[in-house]
Amino acid sequence: MSTTLILITLLVELGVAAAVSSSLARSKTFRDLLLLSHRTVRQTSALVALICGPLMLGVWIRVRVPNFLAADISFEATILLGILLGPLAAMAGGAALALPAVLHGEFWALPVNLAVAGLAGAFGRVTATEDVWSFSPLIDLSVYRWVTRNLKRPQLDRQILLLMLITAMSFGMSQLSRVSPRRLFDLHSEIWWVELAICLCSPVVVGIPLKIWNQIRIERKLEEQSRLLLEARLDALQRQINPHFLFNTLNSITSLVRSQPELAREMIVKLANILRVLLKDREAFVPFEEELAFTDDYLDIEQVRFGDKLRVVKEIAPETLQIVVPSMLLQPLIENSIKHGLEPRIEGGTVTLRSRVQAEGTLLIEVEDDGVGMAPDRASAGEIVRPGTGIGMRNVRERMQVLYGAAAEVTIESRPGRGTKVALSMPVVERGGGGWEIMRDAVEEVVRGLAGSSRGTGTHRAS
Numbered sequence: 001m002s003t004t005l006i007l008i009t010l011l012v013e014l015g016v017a018a019a020v021s022s023s024l025a026r027s028k029t030f031r032d033l034l035l036l037s038h039r040t041v042r043q044t045s046a047l048v049a050l051i052c053g054p055l056m057l058g059v060w061i062r063v064r065v066p067n068f069l070a071a072d073i074s075f076e077a078t079i080l081l082g083i084l085l086g087p088l089a090a091m092a093g094g095a096a097l098a099l100p101a102v103l104h105g106e107f108w109a110l111p112v113n114l115a116v117a118g119l120a121g122a123f124g125r126v127t128a129t130e131d132v133w134s135f136s137p138l139i140d141l142s143v144y145r146w147v148t149r150n151l152k153r154p155q156l157d158r159q160i161l162l163l164m165l166i167t168a169m170s171f172g173m174s175q176l177s178r179v180s181p182r183r184l185f186d187l188h189s190e191i192w193w194v195e196l197a198i199c200l201c202s203p204v205v206v207g208i209p210l211k212i213w214n215q216i217r218i219e220r221k222l223e224e225q226s227r228l229l230l231e232a233r234l235d236a237l238q239r240q241i242n243p244h245f246l247f248n249t250l251n252s253i254t255s256l257v258r259s260q261p262e263l264a265r266e267m268i269v270k271l272a273n274i275l276r277v278l279l280k281d282r283e284a285f286v287p288f289e290e291e292l293a294f295t296d297d298y299l300d301i302e303q304v305r306f307g308d309k310l311r312v313v314k315e316i317a318p319e320t321l322q323i324v325v326p327s328m329l330l331q332p333l334i335e336n337s338i339k340h341g342l343e344p345r346i347e348g349g350t351v352t353l354r355s356r357v358q359a360e361g362t363l364l365i366e367v368e369d370d371g372v373g374m375a376p377d378r379a380s381a382g383e384i385v386r387p388g389t390g391i392g393m394r395n396v397r398e399r400m401q402v403l404y405g406a407a408a409e410v411t412i413e414s415r416p417g418r419g420t421k422v423a424l425s426m427p428v429v430e431r432g433g434g435g436w437e438i439m440r441d442a443v444e445e446v447v448r449g450l451a452g453s454s455r456g457t458g459t460h461r462a463s
Contacts, residue, residue, distance in 0.1 A: 024050060076202055076205040087121025094117040135206070309348025352368045397410045
């Protein structure tokens with residue numbers, strides 16, 4: 001075979017390896033199977049079939065189409081199976097890849113593939129997973145890093161061992177095919193530098209899929225870290241609200257301990273009921289009717305405190321009761337209305353809760369009071385502002401952004417002397433409809449701007 005044809009074949013082999021591994025990487029089934037930490041026999045068999053299926057076709061093309069030798073990368077694929085899946089899976093895959101060659105009369109293909117699978121599988125068993133995945137197809141850089149590391153402190157480098165193992169097996173294949181060319185296919189040349197190129201091409205062909213698939217592995221790890229970060233963020237926000245509510249309630253009880261001890265006792269009992277709910281593991285989403293029941297306990301405490309000065313009106317659409325909403329959503333808003341809207345008024349006032357499903361398919365929840373509103377220097381009449389620095393209000397807005405992203409909206413309309421209305425708009429998610437899926441869909445947006453996007457800059461009544 002001419003030197004030019006050999007070199008062209010080697011270049012095309014690199015392209016075939018990249019094309020096949022990239023095509024497999026686009027398959028969700030392949031990605032899920034590849035990245036499993038532990039696989040069943042069935043899952044391993046499916047992964048071997050996905051890898052070997054197109055490569056068996058390549059072997060068949062090589063034996064049928066003249067001068068299309070680069071379609072056959074079964075030797076490198078067997079090594080890849082060995083270091084990733086172990087010797088047994090590699091032997092099964094190597095036997096399948098050898099089948100078209102054996103049918104063509106190349107009887108050495110089967111035992112050679114089995115031997116290669118055994119050696120590569122044994123190496124994969126004793127090598128750390130990270131060493132395998134970080135194997136680089138850039139041979140010169142691998143050797144350079146190995147030399148520079150060992151000049152300072154000599155140590156065993158498993159990546160260099162893998163490089164040497166693949167090169168040695170490739171050289172052995174070349175020599176065996178030289179002795180028995182009709183019983184085993186492999187490229188070989190009488191020119192030493194071409195023979196060296198043939199031997200060094202195999203590690204690159206093995207390294208290309210590892211490099212491509214490792215990127216998928218890294219992306220999956222980043223997605224998992226993003227999900228864990230989001231859950232930790234939500235948990236932190238939840239815990240920030242609960243102590244805030246607890247301290248405010250205890251302050252209210254303190255003011256009644258001496259003057260009205262029976263009322264203080266009643267409030268302590270109701271607070272105990274609320275704490276019993278808070279101490280349970282609560283989901284990020286709860287049905288709206290459960291959120292209303294929780295706020296009823298809070299309002300009972302506040303009505304004991306304020307008496308007839310506090311009136312509560314509910315305009316709740318029945319179809320909204322089964323819609324899931326972020327937990328602990330209403331209590332900070334109601335607390336804000338009572339403390340900063342109604343409490344400053346001598347005659348008290350009314351807190352109105354409304355809910356309805358809007359025409360565009362979103363849930364609208366409103367908490368409105370007829371209290372003092374915002375001071376003129378903080379909000380002009382009819383101005384729409386966004387929650388800013390108060391703990392409760394800020395956390396409501398932040399949690400809405402974390403859970404729903406741009407699909408949610410939080411606005412405040414305040415008119416000095418006439419009251420304030422807080423409106424929450426969010427997507428409709430029915431009970432059992434997978435509320436957590438919305439949170440996962442927002443992961444990418446949250447990670448891009450988790451810190452910056454969660455801080456409002458407007459003014460509002462401090463909670």
